Amino acid sequence: MGKGVKAAVIGSVFAVMVGGAGYGAYNVVSALDGDSGGTAVARTGPPSGDEVEETAGKFFAAWEQGQATEAASYTNFDQAARPLLAAYARDAHITGVKITPGAANGGVVPFTVDAKVSYDGKSKPLTYKSELKVVRGKTSGKALVDWDPAVVHPELEKDDTLVTGESKSPPIEAVDRDGQVLTKAKYPSLGPVLDTLRDRYGDKAGGTPGVELVIRHAAEGTADTPLLTLAEGKPGKLRTTLSAGVQAAAERAVKGYAESSVVAVKPSTGEVLAVANHREDAFNAAFEGRVAPGSTMKIITAAMLIDNGVASMNGPAPCPDTATWQSQTFKNLPGLAANENATLADTFMRSCNTGFIKLVDEEPLTDASLTTEAQERFGLGKDNWKTGISSFDGSVPASTGPDRAANAIGQGQVQMSPLNMASVTATAITGTFRQPFVVSPDLDGRPLATAQGLPPATASQLTQMMRLTATQGSARDVMAGLGGDIGAKTGSAEVDGQTANSWFTGFRNDVAAAAMSVSGGRGGEAAGPIVKAVLAAGG
Missing domain, CATH: 3.40.710.10 (DD-peptidase/beta-lactamase superfamily)
Structure with a gap:
């Protein structure tokens, strides 16, 4: 990534939470779901249609305006939501956000994001779909967005980051053992493999980096996932042992x-x-x-x-x-x-x-x-x-x-x-x-x-x-019907x-x-x- 780009870590406070719980389970103290400490009786049951529409609308409006703290306050885990929503504009350089919600179904609201990514004089439109769910705060009874990084982008996972800048590695043109080009579009299973090969060998394949919006994954050894290319780098050719x-x-x-x-x-x-x-x-x-x-x-x-x-x-x-x-x-x-x-x-x-x-x-x-x-x-x-x-x-x-x-x-x-x-x-x-x-x-x-x-x-x-x-x-x-020298072993693991x-x-x-x-x-x-x-x- 280019110098000066600071990646914001999403949800760093997860480390102190109980491992394995769903995001919606984190509002176990009043600070997480906006409990004001008043004496009013908290509402119970699933949020009504009006509550779902109002909560999602407020969340979307604050997100569109780049007001990370306010948007996070409408979630049931604002300490995790705030840094990611802040990084959305600051580190990912995503601006001009317009969110179009679809019809809610059981508290789930699908939506489309239309925005622009701008960096170093280069700009491109960004469009994608995601969804959120509005739930009842367990202690406050408020209608809140059930926090999950995938709300912000469907490919985000816990502690991932969004960053725009010069690519960490130049792009590659991966080819098979006979020189045939291997792409994610043609061979979907190779998507993570090609990302890893680029991450490890991009600087050895003779290419030059471009400018991209990427997901920087928290998992050690996991390569960046490119989401949008603002400026094409020059791909280097990387020969693999694979057979197309x-x-x-x-x-x-x-x-x-x-x-x-x-x-x-x-x-x-x-x-x-x-x-x-x-x-x-x-x-x-x-x-x-x-x-x-x-x-x-x-x-x-x-x-x-x-x-x-x-x-x-x-x-x-x-x-x-x-x-x-x-x-x-x-x-x-x-x-x-x-x-x-x-x-x-x-x-x-x-x-x-x-x-x-x-x-x-x-x-x-x-x-x-x-x-x-x-x-x-x-x-x-x-x-x-x-x-x-x-x-x-x-x-x-x-x-x-x-x-x-x-x-x-x-x-x-x-x-x-x-x-x-x-x-x-x-x-x-x-x-x-x-x-x-x-x-x-x-x-x-x-x-x-x-x-x-x-x-x-x-x-x-x-x-x-x-x-x-x-x-x-x-x-x-x-194995019936296969010619040549054949052999096999079966197995089933209980x-x-x-x-x-x-x-x-x-x-x-x-x-x-x-x-x-x-x-x-x-x-x-x-x-x-x-x-x-x-x-x-x-x-």
Whole structure:
């Protein structure tokens, strides 16, 4: 941002409030909702239509006139509202504000803002839509605007700022591995990714900054969100590892399932080919998600068993109906028949929980064996991946008690993202850990994470078991119709009080992909079709 621009922090007093409460819950003392301390009986019940119209009208009028203190007084949290409304004119340089309200519905008033942003002799019109809700003050009984930063602009969140000035980073023209331009308009999932790439690499791509109105996010590591460009900068060209074709397929695939994410990587290099999310927020769960991976974790657990001499793909791994570990009883998914004569390959491809549980206490395994396997062989959990954007490296903590067994089947304390599981599949089939990345480390000289990888015999057995899963096991129906060398592993992660999260990871030739869908059910029901679509496009 240009010199002299001072960003106003929105709602700094949130830090002293109870975490997790909604904005409307903050008027817990009279100072927050205008209680004068008089003896009049406070009104109760939802505000009337006249009260909604009057309160919204007064708030809008003060906002239009740049009277931040007065406008904030019509909210139920004026200490948070005041700095943002002041910054609206002072730091964002937004003037000539005209607000046109729509028809109120249940206390909610939609409105349109028409204004002008002027800075350093440059000016442009600004138009957007938002809404507010009028509620009853809990102690004063007054009708008040229920404060939320999104009232001022729908993309604002707690403690964000609005600033106009010289861009912090020059714009970029991001291109895929073949030189095709990647834009937010064509690939919506890449919006946060492209913002982050600009923030990190704009000054290295050869461009020059422009002048913009942006949201400066409070969350650490989150790039500015541009809202309006007053003067175009010169974009620098930034080459990524992404594939426009695979990315397009990933975007289409996740749209079919709510709260879904997918990542595709190239096992032979570690290059990320696609990253897509279908979410209500802008969180890149594909790279930063931290949830239990369910039975896709059995790839790592199987590798641990093989590397420690406990089992081999053709050795015994009985699959009973139940297995008890330190007083906790584990079961298989409904419909899975017991098989006391199963091999590890049988137990793996049918995703039998009990077969793995019965093996995790064998010598020489310890509470830390799964952690060691994940870190030293698969490069997980060391917090040292440098992908080019924000990412999570997975977590497989050493656990005692029932969690040791639960971790082995992807529950307990294990946390993964689709990026992590795509990398796990890539390591399993090549035997070599190659840290995934979106931008070549040659651009900035950052070191990539390293790990030992797998012995050739272990990688060969994992690959064969994943092939069996895709052609004869739990992933057979999903993977049907895909040609080439294919393999997969299904997973579902149980979550208290909701449908299981759906997980699926697989490979086709030199493409590995993993997907997760919140409350998507079994692996083949939501995540599986997403992965299949991505593999079909890239494999």
